[in-house]
Amino acid sequence: MRPLDILRTAVWSLGSNKLRSGLTLLGIIIGVTAVIALMTIGRGVQQGITARIESQGANLLFVQPGSTTSGGLSGGQGSASSLTLEDALALVDPVFAPSVEAAASQITTNAQVVAGRANTNTQVIGVTPEYSAVRNAVIETGRFISPADIQGNAQVVVLSASVSEDLFGLLSPVGQTVRINGRRFAIVGVLEDNTVGFGQSNQVLVPVTTAYYRLASQRTAQGGVSVQSINVQAASQEVMGNAELEIATILRLRHRITGDDDFVISSQQGLIETLNETTTALVVFLGTVAGISLFVGGIGVMNIMLVSVTERTREIGIRKAIGAKRRDILFQFMTEAVILTISGGLIGLVLGLSFGPLLNGRAVIGNRPMETGFSLDIAIIALVVSGAIGLFSGIYPALRAARMHPIDALRYE
Amino acid sequence: MIEINNVSKVYRMGDTELAALGGVSLTIADGEIVAFMGASGSGKSTLMNILGCLDVPTSGRYILNGEDVGTLSDDRLAEIRNTEIGFIFQTYNLLPRLTALANVELALMYGDSKNRRQRALDALERVGLGDRVRHRPTELSGGQQQRVGIARALVKSPGILLADEPTGNLDSRSGDEIMAILQELHQEGITVIIVTHETEIADHANRTITMRDGLVVADEAHAAVAATNGL
Numbered sequence: 001m002r003p004l005d006i007l008r009t010a011v012w013s014l015g016s017n018k019l020r021s022g023l024t025l026l027g028i029i030i031g032v033t034a035v036i037a038l039m040t041i042g043r044g045v046q047q048g049i050t051a052r053i054e055s056q057g058a059n060l061l062f063v064q065p066g067s068t069t070s071g072g073l074s075g076g077q078g079s080a081s082s083l084t085l086e087d088a089l090a091l092v093d094p095v096f097a098p099s100v101e102a103a104a105s106q107i108t109t110n111a112q113v114v115a116g117r118a119n120t121n122t123q124v125i126g127v128t129p130e131y132s133a134v135r136n137a138v139i140e141t142g143r144f145i146s147p148a149d150i151q152g153n154a155q156v157v158v159l160s161a162s163v164s165e166d167l168f169g170l171l172s173p174v175g176q177t178v179r180i181n182g183r184r185f186a187i188v189g190v191l192e193d194n195t196v197g198f199g200q201s202n203q204v205l206v207p208v209t210t211a212y213y214r215l216a217s218q219r220t221a222q223g224g225v226s227v228q229s230i231n232v233q234a235a236s237q238e239v240m241g242n243a244e245l246e247i248a249t250i251l252r253l254r255h256r257i258t259g260d261d262d263f264v265i266s267s268q269q270g271l272i273e274t275l276n277e278t279t280t281a282l283v284v285f286l287g288t289v290a291g292i293s294l295f296v297g298g299i300g301v302m303n304i305m306l307v308s309v310t311e312r313t314r315e316i317g318i319r320k321a322i323g324a325k326r327r328d329i330l331f332q333f334m335t336e337a338v339i340l341t342i343s344g345g346l347i348g349l350v351l352g353l354s355f356g357p358l359l360n361g362r363a364v365i366g367n368r369p370m371e372t373g374f375s376l377d378i379a380i381i382a383l384v385v386s387g388a389i390g391l392f393s394g395i396y397p398a399l400r401a402a403r404m405h406p407i408d409a410l411r412y413e
Numbered sequence: 414m415i416e417i418n419n420v421s422k423v424y425r426m427g428d429t430e431l432a433a434l435g436g437v438s439l440t441i442a443d444g445e446i447v448a449f450m451g452a453s454g455s456g457k458s459t460l461m462n463i464l465g466c467l468d469v470p471t472s473g474r475y476i477l478n479g480e481d482v483g484t485l486s487d488d489r490l491a492e493i494r495n496t497e498i499g500f501i502f503q504t505y506n507l508l509p510r511l512t513a514l515a516n517v518e519l520a521l522m523y524g525d526s527k528n529r530r531q532r533a534l535d536a537l538e539r540v541g542l543g544d545r546v547r548h549r550p551t552e553l554s555g556g557q558q559q560r561v562g563i564a565r566a567l568v569k570s571p572g573i574l575l576a577d578e579p580t581g582n583l584d585s586r587s588g589d590e591i592m593a594i595l596q597e598l599h600q601e602g603i604t605v606i607i608v609t610h611e612t613e614i615a616d617h618a619n620r621t622i623t624m625r626d627g628l629v630v631a632d633e634a635h636a637a638v639a640a641t642n643g644l
Contacts, residue, residue: 006523016510318506323468323495323523323566325488406467410506 001328010335013308016148021340024304028389029351031294032382036352038290039378041359042283049275053265053268057135059101059237061244063091063230066262082255082262085208085225088128090250091232097246099239104130105227107211113204115167122163123203126211126227136235137205142174142189149207153214154222157185158205161193180204181215201307240267255285298389299343305337305397316401317409330402339392345386349379415441415464415573415604420473421627422459433459435627436473441606443572446599448615451624458577460624461608465498465575466490478572483534487522495524499566503557503578507550513537513561514546520565533631536564541595556587573604580614592617596637 014021020201065082086397088105091097107126109238112119131137132144140161149156157178164173173187193201212225234243244265309316310377422434431445434456441447449457462468466482469490475482478497482490494500501572507516517533526532540560550558559579566574576595580588596617599605607618615621616638623631 001523009522012510314506315508318508319519320491321465321494321500321506322520323491323569325491325523327488328491328523356566407462410467410502 001324001331006328006331006335007339009332010339013312013336014339016083017308020304020308024300024340024375025344025347026296027295027297027300028341028386029348031290031297032345032348032386033355034290034293035287035385036349036378036382037355038283038286039381040284040353040356042279043378044356044359044373046276046279046283049279050272053272053275055136056268057231057233058232059240060134060268061240061247061332062266062310063087063233063247064228064264064266065226066264083227083230085128085227087251087254088227090232090254091247093250096250096382097243099235099243099246101233101235102130103233104128104231105133105208105229106131106231107208107216108209109216110181111215113163113167113174115176118167120163120166120202124215125203125205125210126208126215127205128208131205131231134231135144138192138194140190141172142187144189145205145207150209153209154207155183155185155210155214156188156207158189158191159187160191160201160203160205162201163204164190178204180206183214183281233261240269272284294385295388297344298393301340301390302397304340305333305394306400308336309333311399311413312401313404317406317412320404320406321410326402329404330398333398333401334391334394337398338390340341341386341390341393342383345383348371348386349382352382353379358382373401414443414478415475416474416476417463417470418474418476420460420470420475420640421465422456422463422468423471426565432627434463434470435623437627437629437631438473439622439632441604442600443604445620446596446605446618446620447607447620448618449606449622449624450610450612450615452610454626455624456627457608457624459627461575461577461606464573464606465500466493473519492524492567494518496569497571497573499563499569499571500574501559501562501566501574501579505526505550505555505562505582507558507561507565509550511548512549513542513553513564516550516561517565517568520568521556524569526569532568536568536624537561540564554587555583556590559583559587559591560594563591563598571603573606574598576605576607578609579607580609588614 053197063083083105085105088103091100093100105128108122109124109126111124112121113124125131127145129145129147132139137144139158142158144158145156150152157180159173159178161168167173167178168176171334172190174189176187178187179185179186191205208227209225212227232243232247244267247265248261248263251257252261255262315322319329322392417440418438419436420434420438421432421436424431424433437456437460449460451457457469463470463482465633466477466485469475469483473483477493480493482493485493499639500506507513508519511519514530514533514537517536518529521529521532534543534546537543540563542557542560543566545553548557550561553561574595579593579595583591592614596606605618607614609615616635619637620632620634622629
C-alpha cells in the first residue's frame, strides 16, 4: 500500500466520524496547549529574571572587603575596610588588567532624605562617575556625579526616579535641595526610571568622598578613602574569569598579601544561576502536571482507537479478504492515531502560543510586565511528543486490528 | 489448478473439538465452473474459506497453482487473495461510506497497481454499472451492490472467482443477472466456484459437489443451464 493511500484512507476514516475524532482531538489539544503555555510562560519568567539582573550592568564582578575578626568574633563578609578608592583606580589598567573595562567603587548607607515636608528612608550610595556606565544608571534630567564633585566632597545628590516622585511628585527637583542626615545637598540630576532593574529604584547617589567623610564614619588605617564595594565591569562575558584573576593579582600586590585574601570577588552569574534553578524547578513541576493531561489525552486516543477497531472489524475483514497484509492494516490504524495526535499537537501549539500575546506586557506576576519566551525548540518538542503519543496509543489497537483473523473479522456482526 | 488432498479442519472451542471438514480430496481444473452444495454446517463454507486462502487446513495439503498453501506466510496468503482469487460474498461486503468506484479501487490499493481509476471504471462497466460509479452502496439495489462486489473481485484479473451464496439475498431476477455474469466470466476462462444451497443456482454450473458433515458425498458433472435472463 502506498503511503499516500494510507494517509488518504486514514483521513477518510477519521473524517467519517467527525464528532468522535474532534472530541478525541480535544484531549490532545488541551494537553499540548497546557504544556506549550506553561513552557513559554516559564521561559519568559526566566528570561525576565536574567534581564533584570543584567540590567544592573553587564559582565559585572563585585569586589568586597573580607571579614574582620576581633576577639575571635567574625564580623562577616564586607565588614573589613580594606578596599580603598585607590584600589578601584588601580584595577583599571590596560597592562596588568586588560580584561577590566571599568571599576566603580561605592559606599552604601541608609539615611532619611527630607525635602520640605516630604521625607523618605532610602539607600544613599556614594559613587564615582564610572558608576553611571557600570551599573546602567542613566540620567533622565540634569547631570551625574562629576569628577569635580568627588574632588571637592561636594554636597550634591542624584535622585532615582522613584525617590524624586516620592519627594517632589511630578515636579522636576533639579536645582532644589534635600537634607540627608541633616546636611543640605543640592539635587543635580534624576535617574531614568529603570523598570526592569530591581534594587535600583529606591536610592540616591552622592559623591563617594562625600559619603565617606560626611555620611559614613569608617576610616582606614592607611588613611585613604575606604569603600564598601567595587563594581568591576569586565570587557566581555568571555573574559570574566580572566578579569577575576587580574583583579585578585592586583589587589594582592597592593595589599601585600601572602596568606588569606582580605577581599572577596563575586559575580551576578551565581545569582542568575540560583534564580534560574528555582524557576526551572517550577517550570518542570508545572510541565509535569500539564504532561499528565497530555498523557490522559493519549489514553483517550487509545480508547477511541480500540473502539474504532472493534467497530470496524468487518471492514478489516473485507480489506484482508481482498488482499490487505497485516502491515497494511497496522499502518492504517497507526496513521489514524498519529494524525489525530499530530493535528491535536498543531492546534494545541497555536492555542498555546496565543497565550503569549495575551500575557505579554501585562503584569501577571508582581508588577513587572510579562514577556513570554517562545523558541522553535518548544514547537518541535510539542510536535514530536504528540507524534510519539500517537505511536504509543495507536500501536496496541493497530496490532489488534492487524492480527485479526480474516474469517472471524468477516463474520463479525 | 486447485488440488486438495485429505484436507481437514478442526475448530477448537474450549475443551471440545469440532471437525468442520473431515478429510476432503478433490481437484478443480482451470476454467471449470463448480457448485458446492450442502445444508448449513455441511462444511462447504469452511472448504470455501480454505480454497480462498482465508484459512489454512488443520491437516492435509492444498496445492494452488503449484504452491503448497499450508506452508505460506500470512503476507503471501494476502498476496494470493489480492491477485489470484476474487471473492463474492452473500452480503456483498462493500464499505458503506465509499462510492462504488472507491470500493472497486480498494482491491487495487493493496499491492502495486497502476492505472487504478481506469481499471476500476472498466470493471464496473463490465458488470453494467458504468452509470452508477459515484453511488454509494446504500443508493444501489441489492443486485447492483452484488455487481459492484463482482467488479471488485474482477478488477485484479484473478484466475479464480469464489462466490459464497452470491444470490442468497437477491430476488430471482437479480439473482439470474448475477449468475449470467458469472457464467460469462467462466466462458472467458476464469475458474468459478459457487457455494449455494439452491439447486437452481447449482444448475448453472458444470459440476456439482455435494457435501454433508464435512465430507464430499457426491461429485457429478452435468450440462450447465443457461441463465434465463442475461445482460
